Amino acid sequence: MADLAAANLTNGTPEAGPLTYAGTGVRQDLVAIALGKMLASIRTTAPASSGRPVKLPGHFAGLLRIGRETLALTTDNVGTKLLLAHTLDRWEEVGEDVVAVNVNDLSAVGARPSALVDYIAVQSPVPSVFEALGKGLARGLREARCHLVGGETSIVPDLVRSLDLSGTALGFFPRGRAPVTGATLRPGDVLIGLPSSGFHSNGYTLVRRLIEEYSIDIARPLPDDARPLGHRLLAPTRIYTRPVEALLAAHLPVALAHISGRGARNLLRLNSRVQFTLDALPAPEGLFRWIADLSRLPAEELYQTFNMGVGFVVGVRAKQVDRALSVLKRSGEKRAQVIGHIEKGRGVRLPELGVRYDSY
Amino acid sequence: MADLAAANLTNGTPEAGPLTYAGTGVRQDLVAIALGKMLASIRTTAPASSGRPVKLPGHFAGLLRIGRETLALTTDNVGTKLLLAHTLDRWEEVGEDVVAVNVNDLSAVGARPSALVDYIAVQSPVPSVFEALGKGLARGLREARCHLVGGETSIVPDLVRSLDLSGTALGFFPRGRAPVTGATLRPGDVLIGLPSSGFHSNGYTLVRRLIEEYSIDIARPLPDDARPLGHRLLAPTRIYTRPVEALLAAHLPVALAHISGRGARNLLRLNSRVQFTLDALPAPEGLFRWIADLSRLPAEELYQTFNMGVGFVVGVRAKQVDRALSVLKRSGEKRAQVIGHIEKGRGVRLPELGVRYDSY
Numbered sequence: 001m002a003d004l005a006a007a008n009l010t011n012g013t014p015e016a017g018p019l020t021y022a023g024t025g026v027r028q029d030l031v032a033i034a035l036g037k038m039l040a041s042i043r044t045t046a047p048a049s050s051g052r053p054v055k056l057p058g059h060f061a062g063l064l065r066i067g068r069e070t071l072a073l074t075t076d077n078v079g080t081k082l083l084l085a086h087t088l089d090r091w092e093e094v095g096e097d098v099v100a101v102n103v104n105d106l107s108a109v110g111a112r113p114s115a116l117v118d119y120i121a122v123q124s125p126v127p128s129v130f131e132a133l134g135k136g137l138a139r140g141l142r143e144a145r146c147h148l149v150g151g152e153t154s155i156v157p158d159l160v161r162s163l164d165l166s167g168t169a170l171g172f173f174p175r176g177r178a179p180v181t182g183a184t185l186r187p188g189d190v191l192i193g194l195p196s197s198g199f200h201s202n203g204y205t206l207v208r209r210l211i212e213e214y215s216i217d218i219a220r221p222l223p224d225d226a227r228p229l230g231h232r233l234l235a236p237t238r239i240y241t242r243p244v245e246a247l248l249a250a251h252l253p254v255a256l257a258h259i260s261g262r263g264a265r266n267l268l269r270l271n272s273r274v275q276f277t278l279d280a281l282p283a284p285e286g287l288f289r290w291i292a293d294l295s296r297l298p299a300e301e302l303y304q305t306f307n308m309g310v311g312f313v314v315g316v317r318a319k320q321v322d323r324a325l326s327v328l329k330r331s332g333e334k335r336a337q338v339i340g341h342i343e344k345g346r347g348v349r350l351p352e353l354g355v356r357y358d359s360y
Numbered sequence: 361m362a363d364l365a366a367a368n369l370t371n372g373t374p375e376a377g378p379l380t381y382a383g384t385g386v387r388q389d390l391v392a393i394a395l396g397k398m399l400a401s402i403r404t405t406a407p408a409s410s411g412r413p414v415k416l417p418g419h420f421a422g423l424l425r426i427g428r429e430t431l432a433l434t435t436d437n438v439g440t441k442l443l444l445a446h447t448l449d450r451w452e453e454v455g456e457d458v459v460a461v462n463v464n465d466l467s468a469v470g471a472r473p474s475a476l477v478d479y480i481a482v483q484s485p486v487p488s489v490f491e492a493l494g495k496g497l498a499r500g501l502r503e504a505r506c507h508l509v510g511g512e513t514s515i516v517p518d519l520v521r522s523l524d525l526s527g528t529a530l531g532f533f534p535r536g537r538a539p540v541t542g543a544t545l546r547p548g549d550v551l552i553g554l555p556s557s558g559f560h561s562n563g564y565t566l567v568r569r570l571i572e573e574y575s576i577d578i579a580r581p582l583p584d585d586a587r588p589l590g591h592r593l594l595a596p597t598r599i600y601t602r603p604v605e606a607l608l609a610a611h612l613p614v615a616l617a618h619i620s621g622r623g624a625r626n627l628l629r630l631n632s633r634v635q636f637t638l639d640a641l642p643a644p645e646g647l648f649r650w651i652a653d654l655s656r657l658p659a660e661e662l663y664q665t666f667n668m669g670v671g672f673v674v675g676v677r678a679k680q681v682d683r684a685l686s687v688l689k690r691s692g693e694k695r696a697q698v699i700g701h702i703e704k705g706r707g708v709r710l711p712e713l714g715v716r717y718d719s720y
Binding site: 045 | 498508522
């Protein structure tokens, strides 16, 4: 079980500290070491009478066979975007985020979201904050067609500053549907990108530091924009349930990836025996142009920290591309576009940017 | 869904702030108001194609019907016991706690634990801390016969002091087993208590304040004890999976309750049309004697803040008591004892202490 657990446990911490500054990477090493220590201790395997884990190392959710059903379980948090919500005292967006970050991980294994539980650790319970969180949660649940079946709210002023928010989502595979892992990807397959709504829930430690360092007024909009930058930065993570369910109903995806914490590196979780060539990525616009200009980070850092405009990737056979794009369009996904394809080799390549990622 | 969610969401925060001091209860009111606001916003119901929640208001876990299986999902955290772990730099016990607090809630609906995901929010990742957490997690998982299928570790120094630890557990009902809700409890039924190992994961904000207020040296043992008080305080929450599974295999329980956050009030979650008369509770010993003497709290406060020696309660028919006690003994539960019975009426009564609880 350790490798399965490791896969999930190493997911989602790239926004920590100075990680994305000047490629120091120190803290990330520490995380890997710490998690390695933890997982080395966990070598137990529960008996089959407790259900059977389905081996899917490195993937976006843990899979489990219980009785006659295959289930997917995943847990994720909103992260330091919450501190921006605190600064602006706007909480509806992050309420939606906690649904999104979890259900998108379910979609990335081809599971249909079924239920969510939330975890709120808070310094003190302000009713207006909870009301806004509830509105966001409701919007997310509606979009993901997901039930809220429980939650835990803990008032821990000695442990948490402001408010921490995470969740766990349970998904399943409707009759006749198998998990989509990317294992069958082969040269010639095409990668379709679904647009993001902004930074989603990743990279905010860096974003907040840059805002502070350059004393940026987030109450003002970026050029050519009407809404304040702060509101743009809080835009909730897109929920890809509807378009992905539509594709799955048409049996089109051979690979699915949620572009979260590690940016384009997430593709490496799908298949280590093919090369992901991203040669048709959209040009960075809006927030992505802004962060590139402001941070002056090299493309390699940008594309492993931010989604850079593509929040979800779908792999399909070449002859199915038109059909997939038309299914996506009908599900409301009008700006989906081909962003690359599969080649012989391994790793992720962004040839126009001279970037190559070989490990997650 | 709102009532189902409310049931879980209001679970588990009684250790907050001055709640247990002099019965102020102010903060608890705030939590209820805040959660009420949040849940009022969540009126959405997902379609049946996403699985169907099973109505079980007020209970220890959310239940869900997916395909041909009924599943139970619950989430809970370790709470401010973590600050004691931090002070003593001992983390193995709380690693076990995060398994225990969740799987015991599954046992309380009669579900068999299957899988856990953990969530760690941490100031900085210290390898030795994670190694110890892993050892505790492993021990808990082994005892609960539960798989670890994923997790999330987030380095959020601006959000969390020290380390916050929570988890979510998924359980199921083996073929032929139905959820145990307590709905069929009737006068004459008998309540059996399973001993706790200490305060489990509840009441630590109060405990820590008393230690500070009276400058108590937790490196020294209590009278008639060999181990330091600090180690006793960190004793991991007992995991009741084995004894409860043994009882369920013999079709004995008609009610099950995990005595967590709200102490004896947890029984109120089972059935509102009968009275729970606890007239044979064990006399407080060890830590429980100590906290009673030190805090000078009235019995009403003590029994709603701490488990007072009983961590899990099983309701059985009167004629099944001997069989249940013998099944428990065979499963290693030698100190299980009858602690009370069901009478006509409603609420929880501790007649010898003059205590009565009428609402959760």
